[in-house]
Amino acid sequence: MRVVVLSDTHAPRFWKRCPPAVADHLRSADLILHGGDVCVAPVLDELAQYAPVIAVCGNNDGPDVVAWGAPETVESDIDGLPFAMIHDSGQKTGRMARMRRRFPAARLVVFGHSHIPCDEQEDGVRVFNPGSPTDERRQPHGTIGLLDIEDGVLLDARIVPVTR
Numbered sequence: 001m002r003v004v005v006l007s008d009t010h011a012p013r014f015w016k017r018c019p020p021a022v023a024d025h026l027r028s029a030d031l032i033l034h035g036g037d038v039c040v041a042p043v044l045d046e047l048a049q050y051a052p053v054i055a056v057c058g059n060n061d062g063p064d065v066v067a068w069g070a071p072e073t074v075e076s077d078i079d080g081l082p083f084a085m086i087h088d089s090g091q092k093t094g095r096m097a098r099m100r101r102r103f104p105a106a107r108l109v110v111f112g113h114s115h116i117p118c119d120e121q122e123d124g125v126r127v128f129n130p131g132s133p134t135d136e137r138r139q140p141h142g143t144i145g146l147l148d149i150e151d152g153v154l155l156d157a158r159i160v161p162v163t164r
Helices: 020-026 042-048 063-068 095-102
Strands: 002-006 031-034 053-055 073-078 081-086 108-110 118-122 125-129 143-150 153-161
Touching: 002 020, 020 143, 031 042, 042 053, 042 063, 081 095, 095 118, 095 125, 118 153, 125 143, 125 153
Parallel strands: 002 031, 031 053, 081 108, 108 125
Antiparallel strands: 002 143, 073 081, 118 125, 143 153
């Protein structure tokens, strides 16, 4: 199963419509995760034209994003892999321990908020932030995440640039 992970699209200020480089990856998605700060629900409708979408609400998301179905946190599984998603995982120091306490069943925790890509693993738990495809801030590129999951196993996780 191919999962495309996005966060911090910040529409309509930064995301006017799906950037072509992001769309290229979405075309092969079986599932899309959005780690919050969508800002407007039509972005989620746009993403849902490619594949099913699971999203969480970020600190810049309004009632329309919540009404679309984005809760504060998600705990579920993807093809048998227990995962959780939250927008703000807190400061970098202590993040892994904090996420393990908050989501003890999860083997993958997806988050956003910082716009800083992160892929860390410890004792069978992976924390993953795809960065932002549209609001790089101090990062060299806009980025998204790609996950390959099969039968409860995370086969591959990578962060890929989608801007020059």
